[in-house]
Amino acid sequence: MSSQQKPPVSARTQHISNGIATAHPITVARAAGAYLWDDQGKKYLDFVGGIGVLNVGHNHPRVVEAVRKQLDTFSHICFQVAAYDQYIDLAAQLNQMVGGAEHYKSVFLTTGAEAVENAIKIARAHTNRPGVIAFRGGFHGRTLMGMSLTGMSQPYRQNFGPLAPDIYHIPYPNEYRGVSTEKALVALQEVFDTQIAADRVAAIIIEPVQGDGGFIAAPAEFMRALRKKTEELGIMLICDEIQTGFGRTGKLFGFQHSGIQPDLVTVAKSLAGGLPISGVVGRAELMDAPLPGGLGGTYGGNPLGCAAALEVIKIFESENLVERSRAIGEQLLAGFEVLESRFKSIGHVRTIGAMAAVEFVTDRTSKEPDAAIAQRVIDAAREEGLLVIKCGVYRNVVRFICPLVISEQDVAEALGMFERALVAVKA
Known part of the structure; x- marks a missing residue:
C-alpha cells in the first residue's frame, strides 16, 4: 500500500453502505480453528464465530x-x-x-x-x-x-x-x-x-x-x-x-x-x-x-x-461436538458465576450448552438494561484479544459463540480476558 492510499477502515467508509454495521474495527487477514488474526498480525480468540456459523471452527481441514x-x-x-x-x-x-x-x-x-x-x-x-x-x-x-x-x-x-x-x-x-x-x-x-x-x-x-x-x-x-x-x-x-x-x-x-x-x-x-x-x-x-x-x-x-x-x-x-458443547457451557457458566459475584453491573448470566450470555444492568434491583457498559466491555475485551458481540432487545447482553472445537485451555483464557475487560471498565 502506497503512502497516498487510505487505510482499510477509511476505504470501508468510502465504499461500503453505512447500513451494514461492523462490530469490531479490525480487518481480518486469516483464521483457523478458534482464532483469527487481523491485518496487523494481532491474534484474537474468536467467540463470535461468524455469528454462530463456525461451530466446527474456521477452515476445518476436512471441510x-x-x-x-x-x-x-x-x-x-x-x-x-x-x-x-x-x-x-x-x-x-x-x-x-x-x-x-x-x-x-x-x-x-x-x-x-x-x-x-x-x-x-x-x-x-x-x-x-x-x-x-x-x-x-x-x-x-x-x-x-x-x-x-x-x-x-x-x-x-x-x-x-x-x-x-x-x-x-x-x-x-x-x-x-x-x-x-x-x-x-x-x-x-x-x-x-x-x-x-x-x-x-x-x-x-x-x-x-x-x-x-x-x-x-x-x-x-x-x-x-x-x-x-x-x-x-x-x-x-x-x-x-x-x-x-x-x-x-x-x-x-x-x-x-x-x-x-x-x-x-x-x-x-x-x-x-x-x-x-x-x-x-x-x-x-x-x-x-x-x-x-x-x-x-x-x-x-x-x-x-x-x-x-x-x-x-x-x-x-x-469429534463428539454435541458433548463438547455441553462441557464448554459448563465451564463458561462456572466462570460467569464467579464474575457475577464480583461485578455489580452483571445482572444475569445464562448458558444452554455453548450458547452463553452475560446481561448488564445499571443495578440488580431495577434490572434497568445498561447497553453502554456492555459496549465498553466488548471494546475492552477486544483490546485483550477476545472478540464478542452484543445482543438483546436493549443491546445490553454480551453473547459468547465460540467454535465447538475450542480447547478447555482456550475457554479458560477467554474467561481471563473477559475478567480483565470487566476490571478495565470498572464494571
Whole structure:
C-alpha cells in the first residue's frame, strides 16, 4: 500500500453502505480453528464465530478438503435444472436427524432469511391460512417477511415499512424479565380472542433459544404447551434453529431439550462450516403442499455448500461436538458465576450448552438494561484479544459463540480476558 492510499477502515467508509454495521474495527487477514488474526498480525480468540456459523471452527481441514474435492467436479448446477447426489444425500441425512423415524423432506436455499420465508410459504400452502404468530425479541432475518416476523423495532425495522400483513407478536417467556410460561400462554390466547381467530393462523414460529433477542431459552414446559396447543388447533409449529442448530445448545437441535417434534425446522449458519446454505426440513405432507415451482432459488443447495455440510455432519459425529458443547457451557457458566459475584453491573448470566450470555444492568434491583457498559466491555475485551458481540432487545447482553472445537485451555483464557475487560471498565 502506497503512502497516498487510505487505510482499510477509511476505504470501508468510502465504499461500503453505512447500513451494514461492523462490530469490531479490525480487518481480518486469516483464521483457523478458534482464532483469527487481523491485518496487523494481532491474534484474537474468536467467540463470535461468524455469528454462530463456525461451530466446527474456521477452515476445518476436512471441510476445506471436501469443498476442494467438489470444486474438481462442478461448483454450480441449480437443482431446478438438474439433480445431483450431494443435495439428495444431505436432505436424506437431515430428514433423519430432524424427523427420526417419521417421514420428513427438505428443501435447500441460501440464507437463513430465505429458509424462514419458505417455511412460512409451506405452512400457508398446507393450511390455506394467512396468519403467522411470532415472538417479541425474536429475530428471523432482514427480508420483508423476516423483518416483519422479527420482534425488535431497532435496528431492524427503521423506516422500512409497511411490513408484511397478518403477522402477530406475543411475549417470549423470560423469567428474568417477569414473563412466565403462564403469562406467555395467556398472551397467545388473547391474540386468538382479539386479533385473529385460531382457525386463520397458519403457523407459530419460535426460536427454542432466542439468539439476537438475548440468548433466552424457552422453558421446556412452554415448548410442550405450545406444541399441544398448535396440534389442537391445526397450526403448524416452526422451530427456527438457524442459530441454535448443530450442537450450539448442547443438543443437535434446540427443540430436543423439550422433547417435542416440530412440523417445520429452519436450518442455516453452522450447517456448512462457513459456506452459505440454508434449508427447511419438515413433515413430508407439509413439504409437498407447494406445487412444483413454488420453492427454490438459483443458488439454493449449492453443491459446494452441500459437500461442506455433509462433511460437517461427519465431523460432529467423529469429534463428539454435541458433548463438547455441553462441557464448554459448563465451564463458561462456572466462570460467569464467579464474575457475577464480583461485578455489580452483571445482572444475569445464562448458558444452554455453548450458547452463553452475560446481561448488564445499571443495578440488580431495577434490572434497568445498561447497553453502554456492555459496549465498553466488548471494546475492552477486544483490546485483550477476545472478540464478542452484543445482543438483546436493549443491546445490553454480551453473547459468547465460540467454535465447538475450542480447547478447555482456550475457554479458560477467554474467561481471563473477559475478567480483565470487566476490571478495565470498572464494571
